[in-house]
Amino acid sequence: MLTFEQKLAIIESFPELTRKDVSLKRVNFHYEESMKDKKNVVYHLHPNGNGYVYGEFLKGYETDDKGMVNVRDFSEEELRSVIEKSIESLSAGHVDDLDQDYTVQEEHWNNMENQTLTLVNEDDMWNVYAGLNLDGTFPSYNEARSYLEEEGFTKA
Incomplete structure (x- = not known):
């Protein structure tokens, strides 16, 4: 498992994310250019290593009822990948479901x-x-x- 500091370093390598310190030494990271109501990409990253990444529109990830993916045990590669996909899902022009034929009107x-x-x-x-x-x-x-x-x- 990555440490809190390792996870912070990975997350802070995404220049499009803005750090927001919250209670109990937890940290959120927002994507201010989000085209959806959601701006939180990383939610409640805690010094104990627990934390969440917004993944409501992502395939292949188990999410809670808020659409969040628990990243406690993610490797560096897995964490980078889910963050990239989360940002993409909140970006303009993103196709949420790649299996869907978006030529349909x-x-x-x-x-x-x-x-x-x-x-x-x-x-x-x-x-x-x-x-x-x-x-x-x-x-x-x-x-x-x-x-x-x-x-x-x-x-x-």
Whole structure:
């Protein structure tokens, strides 16, 4: 396991991150240019070596209910990689789900009650419509998809 000082050195090597000292000697690092509501890339890095990296939109990582990846036992290579991916996921023009065909402009989603919602990519946002009524607007496909799935809808 990397020490707190080793983890700090790795994280501080990312010039796009800004250090924010918080309580109990913990440290956060923000990505100020984030295109999403989230700015925290590194959360509560603690002198005992524990800490988290924002990974809600990352594949292949176990996340908690806040979308955070615990990096306590990460190697230097693993820590650098997850931080790079986290920053990329918060950057403009990032494709959140590489398996998704982003040339699609419209999708239909149905629920068990045979109701249909339409997901439309408009002006770099993802809008969900119930008929002609706007039901929600999301900055990424994954956020819109998550909303639809939580509401019991599946892609038609």
